[in-house]
Amino acid sequence: MTPPRRSAAWYGKLDKDGFIHRSWMKNQGFPDHVFDGRPVIGICNTWSELTPCNSGLRVLAEAVKRGVWEAGGFPVEFPVTSLGETQMKPTAMLFRNLLAMDVEECIRAYGMDGVVLLGGCDKTTPGQVMGAASVDLPSIVVSAGPMLNGKWRGRDIGSGTDVWKFSEAVRAGDMTLADFMAAESGMSRSAGVCMTMGTASTMAALVEAMGLALPTNAALPAVDARRTALAHLTGRRIVEMVEEDLKPSDILNRAAFENAILVNAAVGGSTNAVVHLLAIAGRVGVDLTLADFELGGDIPLLVNCMPSGAYLMEDFAYAGGVPAVLAQLRDQLRPARTVLGGEIAAYAEGAEIFNDDVIRPVSNPVKPAAGLRVLRGNLAPDGAIVKPSAASDALLEHEGAAYVFENIEQLKTEIDRDDLPVTPDTVLVLKGCGPKGYPGMPEVGNMPIPAKLVRAGVRDMVRVSDARMSGTAFGTVVLHVAPEAQDGGPLGLVRTGDRIRLSASNGELTLLVEEAELAARRARWQPDPPHYTRGYAKLYVDHVLQADRGADLDFLVGKDTRPVTRESH
Numbered sequence: 001m002t003p004p005r006r007s008a009a010w011y012g013k014l015d016k017d018g019f020i021h022r023s024w025m026k027n028q029g030f031p032d033h034v035f036d037g038r039p040v041i042g043i044c045n046t047w048s049e050l051t052p053c054n055s056g057l058r059v060l061a062e063a064v065k066r067g068v069w070e071a072g073g074f075p076v077e078f079p080v081t082s083l084g085e086t087q088m089k090p091t092a093m094l095f096r097n098l099l100a101m102d103v104e105e106c107i108r109a110y111g112m113d114g115v116v117l118l119g120g121c122d123k124t125t126p127g128q129v130m131g132a133a134s135v136d137l138p139s140i141v142v143s144a145g146p147m148l149n150g151k152w153r154g155r156d157i158g159s160g161t162d163v164w165k166f167s168e169a170v171r172a173g174d175m176t177l178a179d180f181m182a183a184e185s186g187m188s189r190s191a192g193v194c195m196t197m198g199t200a201s202t203m204a205a206l207v208e209a210m211g212l213a214l215p216t217n218a219a220l221p222a223v224d225a226r227r228t229a230l231a232h233l234t235g236r237r238i239v240e241m242v243e244e245d246l247k248p249s250d251i252l253n254r255a256a257f258e259n260a261i262l263v264n265a266a267v268g269g270s271t272n273a274v275v276h277l278l279a280i281a282g283r284v285g286v287d288l289t290l291a292d293f294e295l296g297g298d299i300p301l302l303v304n305c306m307p308s309g310a311y312l313m314e315d316f317a318y319a320g321g322v323p324a325v326l327a328q329l330r331d332q333l334r335p336a337r338t339v340l341g342g343e344i345a346a347y348a349e350g351a352e353i354f355n356d357d358v359i360r361p362v363s364n365p366v367k368p369a370a371g372l373r374v375l376r377g378n379l380a381p382d383g384a385i386v387k388p389s390a391a392s393d394a395l396l397e398h399e400g401a402a403y404v405f406e407n408i409e410q411l412k413t414e415i416d417r418d419d420l421p422v423t424p425d426t427v428l429v430l431k432g433c434g435p436k437g438y439p440g441m442p443e444v445g446n447m448p449i450p451a452k453l454v455r456a457g458v459r460d461m462v463r464v465s466d467a468r469m470s471g472t473a474f475g476t477v478v479l480h481v482a483p484e485a486q487d488g489g490p491l492g493l494v495r496t497g498d499r500i501r502l503s504a505s506n507g508e509l510t511l512l513v514e515e516a517e518l519a520a521r522r523a524r525w526q527p528d529p530p531h532y533t534r535g536y537a538k539l540y541v542d543h544v545l546q547a548d549r550g551a552d553l554d555f556l557v558g559k560d561t562r563p564v565t566r567e568s569h
């Protein structure tokens with residue numbers, strides 16, 4: 001016998017509680033028959049005017065509703081915390097776990113049978129997936145989609161990537177401030193997320209590669225009518241998923257995460273995918289570790305998009321999108337189930353490349369090996385990462401003297417000083433930007449090149465920190481050093497003048513200082529006083545895990561699928 005739907009505990013009861021649950025919903029004009037036991041589908045929306053990347057989600061929510069009604073479901077849209085990457089201080093990452101809690105508790109507390117997750121901007125996708133995975137109701141993602149290509153002075157410009165380039169050009173005296181300001185309007189000219197292969201598009205691509213969204217979800221532009229149609233079809237599909245009881249735990253197994261790692265390499269995806277995949281894996285009990293990201297090491301860079309390549313997401317969509325990439329990786333893909341109930345390989349069936357400069361075939365990649373490199377050594381006992389596809393080849397094997405910024409304020413004060421004692425061989429080190437230190441692990445790891453070196457033509461240096469960097473950024477940037485400085489990691493012991501060796505090929509990050517000297521420094525080391533002493537930020541600092549564990553909160557790891565049995569009245 002089929003068990004009663006979860007929503008029946010809200011809307012199916014012929015008592016005072018059932019009366020209350022139905023009657024208050026009816027104030028929105030819902031007639032009796034929608035409470036007849038049909039699947040109730042939550043539409044979890046991160047739309048907000050403060051998250052401009054997600055500004056198209058109202059349109060998509062309406063399309064999802066059409067699909068849900070059409071398939072015989074009852075759609076109910078609800079808002080959750082929205083995280084606008086470019087707008088939030090100190091960093092949207094501080095609040096990813098808050099969104100995940102919000103999503104989890106809303107899904108659990110309300111009478112729904114399945115959920116459609118409408119996200120887009122960087123942290124919204126992982127936050128929603130983390131929360132939904134911890135409740136484990138049938139769930140499917142519709143992404144906001146990227147903005148149209150940026151256009152300025154007759155050429156394409158990319159979100160983030162060109163901001164960093166323009167900013168350095170202004171500092172070098174190669175671009176006027178007036179031109180810099182004028183480029184703003186051309187960069188962001190439609191609804192949607194950053195149209196480079198930044199974190200938002202990376203996470204959309206990985207969600208598709210993990211089978212949590214319908215094929216083509218990642219790349220279709222936000223304003224493309226085909227995305228609205230995809231949202232409609234997603235609404236239809238979630239109703240079927242409820243009937244099939246197809247849950248995140250049926251989809252998010254180790255194979256799905258390995259596919260995500262392979263695709264992240266092939267698309268030149270964001271380093272932020274590491275912390276997000278680790279956090280999602282923690283929710284579903286998959287024992288994913290930093291070492292697993294080495295799987296992508298030999299995967300070629302196939303997608304020629306900024307920041308690792310030349311094109312933008314609109315080009316990627318028209319060239320074939322994620323299905324075309326999956327087709328190129330067909331031999332490496334692990335068998336894994338998708339929201340369609342079949343295998344991920346089905347997403348690649350019939351997929352073609354329509355522009356082989358944007359999506360390269362395996363026989364002619366942008367770079368032969370594109371995966372992230374996991375680094376270890378006495379400077380990062382629990383690991384660090386570097387993204388070779390966005391780095392300078394010559395700097396991936398490097399030894400140099402450190403110049404240390406103890407915190408972000410010191411960096412901002414000193415970086416443009418003409419007497420800063422640095423050379424192109426210096427290793428810039430930034431402390432205090434990890435999960436606990438900042439707090440929230442901001443995207444400041446791609447420190448600006450010191451102004452005097454920019455003027456001399458230097459465009460890249462080795463940089464080491466416990467921070468993250470934007471998925472739109474580039475450079476030889478060692479990130480996510482764990483443990484972080486504020487948590488007592490060796491990064492906190494580095495002093496200006498110490499020598500540091502980076503060897504991406506050997507997976508090595510070494511502080512060339514005698515252990516006895518490090519022990520003496522450790523004995524005198526003190527953490528910085530906390531920046532936040534109350535509220536969510538205090539909860540976060542008290543419970544956040546290090547980057548190698550996905551920077552989730554320790555008490556949110558895992559899931560709780562028990563029914564809620566107590567009533568409010």
Ligand code: FES
Nearest residue numbers: 053121193194200
């Ligand atoms: Fe929102 Fe890039 S800032 S997607």
